[in-house]
Amino acid sequence: MTMTHRVRVLCLIVAACLAVARPASAQDMGNCKTSKQWTLDRLSKDHWKLIGQVEIYCDDQSFSADEVEGFNDTHRMIATGNVVFTHGTSRIAADRMDYNTQTKTGTFYNATGTATLKDQSVQRPGQPPTPKSLFGTQEPDVYFYGDKVSKIGNEKYKITKGGFTTCVQPTPRWQLTSGTVILNLEHYAFLTNSFLKVKSVPVLYLPVMYYPISKEDRATGFLLPMYGSSTIRGQTLSNAFFWAINRSHDATFFHDWYSTTGQGIGTEYRYIASLGSEGQIRFYNLREHTAEYTSDDGTLTTTPARTSYQVQGGLSQRLGKAFRARGRVDYFSDITVQQTYHQNVYNASQRQRVVNGSVSGVVGSWNMSGSYDRNEFFYGTTQSTVRGGTPRILLQRADKPLFGSPIYFSVSTEAVNLLAERKASGVTVDQGVARFDLFPRVRFPFTKWQFLTISTSAAFRETFWTEQRDPITKLNIEDPINRNYYDLSAQITGPVFARIFNRTGSQYAEKLKHSIEPYLNLQRVSSIDKFDQFVQIDGTDVVVGRVTRVAYGVANRFFRKPGGGGRSRELLTASLGQSYYSDQKAAQYDKNYQTSYGSAPSHYSPLTLQVRSTPTDTLQAQFRMDYDTKFNAIRTMTADGSVSFGDWLRSTAGWSQRRFIEGLSGFNDPTRLDHYLNSATTWKGWSNRLGAVFNFNYDVRRDRFLQQRIMGYYNAQCCGFALEFQQYNLTGISSSPVPADKRFNFTITLAGIGSFSNPFGAMGGGSGSGY
Numbered sequence: 028m029t030m031t032h033r034v035r036v037l038c039l040i041v042a043a044c045l046a047v048a049r050p051a052s053a054q055d056m057g058n059c060k061t062s063k064q065w066t067l068d069r070l071s072k073d074h075w076k077l078i079g080q081v082e083i084y085c086d087d088q089s090f091s092a093d094e095v096e097g098f099n100d101t102h103r104m105i106a107t108g109n110v111v112f113t114h115g116t117s118r119i120a121a122d123r124m125d126y127n128t129q130t131k132t133g134t135f136y137n138a139t140g141t142a143t144l145k146d147q148s149v150q151r152p153g154q155p156p157t158p159k160s161l162f163g164t165q166e167p168d169v170y171f172y173g174d175k176v177s178k179i180g181n182e183k184y185k186i187t188k189g190g191f192t193t194c195v196q197p198t199p200r201w202q203l204t205s206g207t208v209i210l211n212l213e214h215y216a217f218l219t220n221s222f223l224k225v226k227s228v229p230v231l232y233l234p235v236m237y238y239p240i241s242k243e244d245r246a247t248g249f250l251l252p253m254y255g256s257s258t259i260r261g262q263t264l265s266n267a268f269f270w271a272i273n274r275s276h277d278a279t280f281f282h283d284w285y286s287t288t289g290q291g292i293g294t295e296y297r298y299i300a301s302l303g304s305e306g307q308i309r310f311y312n313l314r315e316h317t318a319e320y321t322s323d324d325g326t327l328t329t330t331p332a333r334t335s336y337q338v339q340g341g342l343s344q345r346l347g348k349a350f351r352a353r354g355r356v357d358y359f360s361d362i363t364v365q366q367t368y369h370q371n372v373y374n375a376s377q378r379q380r381v382v383n384g385s386v387s388g389v390v391g392s393w394n395m396s397g398s399y400d401r402n403e404f405f406y407g408t409t410q411s412t413v414r415g416g417t418p419r420i421l422l423q424r425a426d427k428p429l430f431g432s433p434i435y436f437s438v439s440t441e442a443v444n445l446l447a448e449r450k451a452s453g454v455t456v457d458q459g460v461a462r463f464d465l466f467p468r469v470r471f472p473f474t475k476w477q478f479l480t481i482s483t484s485a486a487f488r489e490t491f492w493t494e495q496r497d498p499i500t501k502l503n504i505e506d507p508i509n510r511n512y513y514d515l516s517a518q519i520t521g522p523v524f525a526r527i528f529n530r531t532g533s534q535y536a537e538k539l540k541h542s543i544e545p546y547l548n549l550q551r552v553s554s555i556d557k558f559d560q561f562v563q564i565d566g567t568d569v570v571v572g573r574v575t576r577v578a579y580g581v582a583n584r585f586f587r588k589p590g591g592g593g594r595s596r597e598l599l600t601a602s603l604g605q606s607y608y609s610d611q612k613a614a615q616y617d618k619n620y621q622t623s624y625g626s627a628p629s630h631y632s633p634l635t636l637q638v639r640s641t642p643t644d645t646l647q648a649q650f651r652m653d654y655d656t657k658f659n660a661i662r663t664m665t666a667d668g669s670v671s672f673g674d675w676l677r678s679t680a681g682w683s684q685r686r687f688i689e690g691l692s693g694f695n696d697p698t699r700l701d702h703y704l705n706s707a708t709t710w711k712g713w714s715n716r717l718g719a720v721f722n723f724n725y726d727v728r729r730d731r732f733l734q735q736r737i738m739g740y741y742n743a744q745c746c747g748f749a750l751e752f753q754q755y756n757l758t759g760i761s762s763s764p765v766p767a768d769k770r771f772n773f774t775i776t777l778a779g780i781g782s783f784s785n786p787f788g789a790m791g792g793g794s795g796s797g798y
Contacts, residue, residue: 073099081106088114092124102129110135116143117212119176131181138176140184141195142169142212168195169240171210182212190224191216193240193777194745201225201746201777203236215239215248223251223775225746231775238780247271250279250783253790255772258765259320259367261287263772265785275299281311283785288330289315293786306342308356311786313337313364320764328764335361337786350388357381362405363762370753370770371788372724372734378405383415394423401446408762413448414564426470438467447564458503460562461493468514479521486514490567498559508560512572513553520546536587540595546604548578571613578619580604580635599640605656606632622653622662627692633662645671660688678708684727702728716742720791731756738791747776751790 067077075097082091093108106124112135113119119140126133173189190204205221216238223231231252239246247270255263263285270278281293293311313335320328337359344352358380359365369375385398401415420442426435440463447458468486488511495508525542555572563569582602588595608614611628620632633653641647648668655662667681684702688694707722718740724733733756740749753770757763772789776782784790 075099088112090124090126102127104128104133117141117182121176126178132178134178135176137174139172140170140176142171169193169210169212170195170199171208173208180211182214184210184212186210190221196744198226200743202227203233203238205236211240213240215246225775238777248780251775251777251780253772253774253783253785255770255789257285257287257770258768259288259763260285265783265789267783267785269783279783281783281785283787285315288318289313289332291786301345303351304344306340306344306354308340308342309338309786311337313368318764322765330764333361335359335364337364346386346388349390350386352384352386354384355381356383362408363760366760367757367763367768368787370736370755371791374788375734375755379403392424392427394421394425396421409453410451411449413446413450415446416443417446419443429469433471435470435472436467437470438465440465445562445564447562456502458496458562458564460503460564462562462567463491464567465489476521478523479519481517481519483517484515486516488512488514488570492562494562495557495560496562503562508557510555510557510561512555512570514550516548516550518546518548520544532590534590536598537590538588538595539598540584540586540588542584542586543581544584545581546579548576550576550578552576566616566618569616571608571610571616574608574610574613576606576608576613576617578604578606596644597639597641599638601636601638603634603636605634608632620653622693626694629657631656655688655691658688658691660691661686662688662691662694675711676709678706680704680706700728702726703733731758736791742776745777749774749776749782749790 067075070076077095077097079093080091081093081095083089083095090104090106090110090112092106092110094106096105096107097103104124104126106126107122110121110124111118112121112124112126117140119135119138121135121138123136124133125136169191170193171184171186171189171191173186175185175187176189177185177187179185186205186208188206189208190202191208191210192199192202194200194202202224203216203218203221204224205218207219208221209217211217216236218233218236218238221233221236222229223233233252235249237248239248248268250267250269253263253265255265257263263283265281265283267282268280270280272278276296276298278297279295281291281295283291285291291311291313293309295307295309297305297307299305315330315334316332318330320330322328339357341355342353346352357377362378365377366375380403381401383398383400383402385396385400387394387396387398389395396419398419398421399415399417400419401413401417403411403413405411421439422441423439424437426437428434429436442461442463444461445459447460449456449458466486466488468484470482470484473481473483489509490511491507491509493505493507494503495506496502497504521544523542523544525540528539528541530536530539552570552572552574555570558572561568580603582600584597585599586595587598606614606617606619608617608630611630614629614632615623615626617623617632620635622633633655636650636652636654638650639647640649646669648666650664650666652664653662654660663683663685665681665683667679669677669679671677682704685700686694687697687700693699704725704727705723707720709718709720711718720738721736723735725731726733732754734753736751736753738749738751741747750773751771755768755770756766757768758766770789774782774790782790
């Protein structure tokens, strides 16, 4: 073969390579080149073969093989022996390749491939790029393999009898295998009849799987299912689909299957419009069929079929510069479902359903708001009370100097349609009423002395109700009534005694400050007639007239200033206080004391001790006690605190007790007493690769746990798992078919796929999260 002939054949080969990268003529060699030694075998006019260490480079694509055979008339290229094909960040190694240089498609046999995502950071407005972590968001690489890997598009492959993983390691920790995989690089992988394998061991069968492979930090797709079991629900399987609508909106769709009771479906929508404008709403529908339970003694319990739903959500939305809209809904159609299904102890014990919304803003010196709120509180399962305002219009003028003087003036006015309903066994008693209220006040503060501050105020209040209450029947009468009274008050703090202790050289407290602050608050309310005829719904309605209230006490405060010039910090505050009322009835309506409502009339309030301590930034505690001086007994005590050690350990605990006092109304009924202890501890180790959470709620009075819950998780480089176990005591809940529910949940997390919690709070949550 002459040198001219060899050059002509080489030009044909280069032209074929150019066709792979971009349309080009035979004369345009572009960036294509060859290297290594090879032998040309000319088989016919359009058929040739290169043998040897063949390497052909063409823009961002390249081929290498032991042997390359080309067909110029059909734009076909066949390579065999150690075939390697690269395109951009993708690389495929195969035993054999059949490629069409014109359509840029082809098939690789017994092939493996990798692809590196181009964008490995997340850029958010106003923030620097955040590198994508190796767990929970997106891995930088994709590894795939198959008996056949067909390139069916620019970045799209069809894998036959193979699989893929985003855990690119010598031995991948996990992989998804399937008979057929559609792999669209930087978009998604779609699998049917697939298996999730961990360390080559099949652990989960997935009929359909949509796995995101995207350079974005969120992508649409299925979340990995969650398996569980429950004494009441039986075997459970929770599935979710995440829809990344755009960077500011997303939605999650739920489906839960319960082998014993039925199934549930739901959805959650979330949005962030701008800073301070965001919201979310979740709806869940539970459809239960008839279920049977057998107790240890052989007793058979049957629960009926029922359909229920719950709606939860909230929003905060800016309306221009001056106004803001807020809303909240926490509504359930069946309280017994809350009690027996929820894993979160707060939701399980929640007896209140709420719907409210408001629009508020500032215009000049006036605060304006309009709201709608409806709160229903349940007693058992068939009795409830409804309270709220539908609507409530409030106009307030904050304290402002009056004509440039040291006297401040404020006023508030309200118009509200008050809800007041009592429901029992299907019967509703409506005691709602419309109310109009005007409350102007002037205040004179005296703050010239540091050791003594005095603030005096005088207020007038006019209130009008469209109905009044019959003192005998306690029912409303369609007869308007109004009330007005004067309120004079003075708040005195001091004289304050303080002393500073220097502790030179101490890093913990270079200086200690101790102050003793006595206080005295005086209030006089003018006479109010017809008290028993006012519709008594909230604190505005239950003001006792012709009464003098004297509140007195002392506060001890300790502050420390760390060495090195740190700012002063509160170390300990302890206060002791009590109130005196000239009219004993006023003690029943003082909102400053937790135990006032329902208690007996008295000239004295309970003696209240409050202690708050923050020894360090990681340790804090507080305590409150109400002591009845008439019966010389403690009414209530509460305490809570928290401690943390860096980011790896945090623990919180709380304790509360309402005690029995013979002869004291509100405290002499044993059924209304309680004594609880609760705690929660979170541990994180090895850069959060391993962690655990344990919490419990213990009923000390009845000597039983309400619930115990332990959760643990392990995060490897690109995969992980989490599990939890909970035992929930359902004794006393008549709707429960079992005395206790034992619950177990297990889920696996892969790189690129976020976790989720079903609407009943599995895995310590209550809302879905996406990729």
